[in-house]
Amino acid sequence: MEELSSDLAIVKGGSVALSTSPYNVQMTNPVDPADSAFPAGTTAPSFSGLSPEIVLDALDSVGIRGDGRLLALNSYENRVYQVWRDDAPPLVAKFYRPARWTPAQIHEEHAFVDELVEQELPVVPAMKLADAETLHQYQGFRFAVFAKHGGRAPELEQAGTLEWLGRFIGRIHAIGAVKPFISRPAIDIASFGEESRNYLLSNDFVPLPLRGAYFSVLEQALDGVRRCYDRACETAMIRLHGDCHCGNVLWTDAGPHFVDFDDSRTGPAIQDLWMLLSGERGDQVRQLGDLLAGYEDFHEFDTRQLHLTEALRTLRLMHYAAWLARRWNDPAFPIAFPWFNTERYWQDRILELREQVALMDEPPLWQ
Numbered sequence: 001m002e003e004l005s006s007d008l009a010i011v012k013g014g015s016v017a018l019s020t021s022p023y024n025v026q027m028t029n030p031v032d033p034a035d036s037a038f039p040a041g042t043t044a045p046s047f048s049g050l051s052p053e054i055v056l057d058a059l060d061s062v063g064i065r066g067d068g069r070l071l072a073l074n075s076y077e078n079r080v081y082q083v084w085r086d087d088a089p090p091l092v093a094k095f096y097r098p099a100r101w102t103p104a105q106i107h108e109e110h111a112f113v114d115e116l117v118e119q120e121l122p123v124v125p126a127m128k129l130a131d132a133e134t135l136h137q138y139q140g141f142r143f144a145v146f147a148k149h150g151g152r153a154p155e156l157e158q159a160g161t162l163e164w165l166g167r168f169i170g171r172i173h174a175i176g177a178v179k180p181f182i183s184r185p186a187i188d189i190a191s192f193g194e195e196s197r198n199y200l201l202s203n204d205f206v207p208l209p210l211r212g213a214y215f216s217v218l219e220q221a222l223d224g225v226r227r228c229y230d231r232a233c234e235t236a237m238i239r240l241h242g243d244c245h246c247g248n249v250l251w252t253d254a255g256p257h258f259v260d261f262d263d264s265r266t267g268p269a270i271q272d273l274w275m276l277l278s279g280e281r282g283d284q285v286r287q288l289g290d291l292l293a294g295y296e297d298f299h300e301f302d303t304r305q306l307h308l309t310e311a312l313r314t315l316r317l318m319h320y321a322a323w324l325a326r327r328w329n330d331p332a333f334p335i336a337f338p339w340f341n342t343e344r345y346w347q348d349r350i351l352e353l354r355e356q357v358a359l360m361d362e363p364p365l366w367q
Helices: 002-011 053-063 103-118 159-174 189-202 208-232 281-293 304-328 332-336 343-361
Strands: 070-071 081-082 091-095 136-140 141-147 247-253 256-258
Touching: 053 070, 053 091, 053 136, 053 141, 103 141, 103 159, 159 256, 159 281, 189 208, 189 304, 189 332, 208 304, 208 343, 304 343
Parallel strands: none
Antiparallel strands: 070 081, 081 091, 091 141, 136 141, 247 256
16 A cells, blocks of 8 residues: 555545645536536537747736746646746746636635735635636636745644644635525535446446456445435535645645645535644544634534544545546556556545445544
């Protein structure tokens, strides 16, 4: 499992997070043709056509003149660049994966972050450039531009860090609960679990000798997820960051900055908390207590959602395997994830899901 340790640290709630953030994904976001920038009968462009010249020309089209220097930042789902300028500080340009989000869905993400900025939350919004727009298009590529913010990963073991993070997440959720997303989808059993299973089943990614065992344990895991949701009863679904792990928090002496709302979805509040938990059960109980001590200063937490912690972790594991499969025709993925789709990979996934089946039947972390 050595080659998987850094990736799974995020999924398993570890404090180590890759800057590449391979979990920044949604895989089941069909594009509404009426809301697509691509005319009927045409296809979305490929990232293989996103040359440095196109990146610079795209930025020039919205009034940003780079000096020719670009640094490709670690990102698999989108293409993200630091852009230097002669007469101003560098910026960060994000080119969205074609056909993944609709313009309406991206605008909702930007609008949510703008709401947080208005309430003085430490987040990084998309800049308003040409015609005061935040989302732009050039030769079929959709892109946005952000101010560059530095920082380091938060030290979760340092006294007060988790409580500080909890306060800001509570403030984000207080605003996220004011109104719903209209276009962006939800974190739920159907999209993260069932559709992930169906994609892997219909595309023959799992080696034949392991198919029976893998899909059998997958069904057991989905049954466990459903039981967790039944125990949690009806819980509030709010607008979330959606991918709130340490890799998406930049820490400075002034505190945290939350970045990359690309995975914003509707979901239960616990989704933005569980990925900050790590270690043994006793450690996680303490960490959760610290988070909620800050969180509940600004937003009430429904403790029934604690039944969803391992269910959401299980859905994320399913989601990740299917995300890799869906992106496997992107040349960057076989290079970055050479261990995917090997027999050992699927054997490890079977063991991992069996562990999750057992964990989902244990009592929640904090009753």
